[in-house]
Amino acid sequence: MELHSIAARAVALLKEKGLTVATAESCTGGLIAAAITDVAGASRVFGTGVVSYSCDCKQKLLGVSADTLAAEGAVCAATAAGMAEGVRRVGDAAIGVSVTGEAGPIAAENHPVGTVFIGLADGEGTVTEEHHFEGDRTAIRRQAVCAVFSLLIRRLEGGAVC
Numbered sequence: 001m002e003l004h005s006i007a008a009r010a011v012a013l014l015k016e017k018g019l020t021v022a023t024a025e026s027c028t029g030g031l032i033a034a035a036i037t038d039v040a041g042a043s044r045v046f047g048t049g050v051v052s053y054s055c056d057c058k059q060k061l062l063g064v065s066a067d068t069l070a071a072e073g074a075v076c077a078a079t080a081a082g083m084a085e086g087v088r089r090v091g092d093a094a095i096g097v098s099v100t101g102e103a104g105p106i107a108a109e110n111h112p113v114g115t116v117f118i119g120l121a122d123g124e125g126t127v128t129e130e131h132h133f134e135g136d137r138t139a140i141r142r143q144a145v146c147a148v149f150s151l152l153i154r155r156l157e158g159g160a161v162c
Contacts, residue, residue: 003142006149007035013156014045014095021152022048022091024062024083026074026100027116029053031145048091052083058100062086073109074100077117077128084119085126095155096121097148101131103140116144120151127151 014021023032023046033049036042050061055074058064064082072078080098088096101116102108114133119126129151133143 003035003146003149004038006146006153008039010149010152010156011036011039011042011045013153015041017156019094019156020045020047020091021095021097022046022050022087022093023148024050024052024087024096024098026051026053026058026083026098027103028099028141028144028148031141032097032099032148035145035149048087048093050087050090058083058086062090075102075109075111075115075117076100077119077130080117080119080128081121081126082119084121084128088121094122095152097152099144099148101140101144103137103144105137114140116140116147118144118148118151120155122155 030051036046052058055069062083063086068078080100083098084096098119102111102113104113107113116131119128133140
């Protein structure tokens with residue numbers, strides 16, 4: 001699905017359900033927030049987007065555990081979960097979504113380029129997904145954004161998000 005279409009679908013579902021979303025992004029550098037705000041009327045459902053590229057920001061602003069970051073690193077399910085939960089709290093939103101990963105071209109941690117973890121936190125709990133994307137940095141980041149929207153849409157449509 002084309003990025004604008006998938007973002008518009010997510011925004012429409014959020015409006016329909018009267019819910020808000022906040023975003024915490026690392027490897028995508030704000031692309032999720034940009035896609036949301038490209039949709040007319042997004043201000044009704046979106047108020048907070050955090051680019052938490054550094055571990056320091058993940059810990060201090062979003063509340064990701066220092067122990068998690070030290071033991072598992074920035075690219076892991078626990079960090080994605082902590083980012084989603086933290087941005088939901090900081091943004092006072094119904095749903096928090098997050099993304100952290102290795103976009104390349106050189107891996108910074110012990111994961112292959114293309115390894116991405118996404119998270120979603122809401123009143124029902126927190127779920128994460130691990131993805132392994134291929135392509136260059138731009139392609140990996142774009143696939144990560146689409147994966148976040150896909151997870152959000154599945155959640156909003158009442159489908160399984162695990």
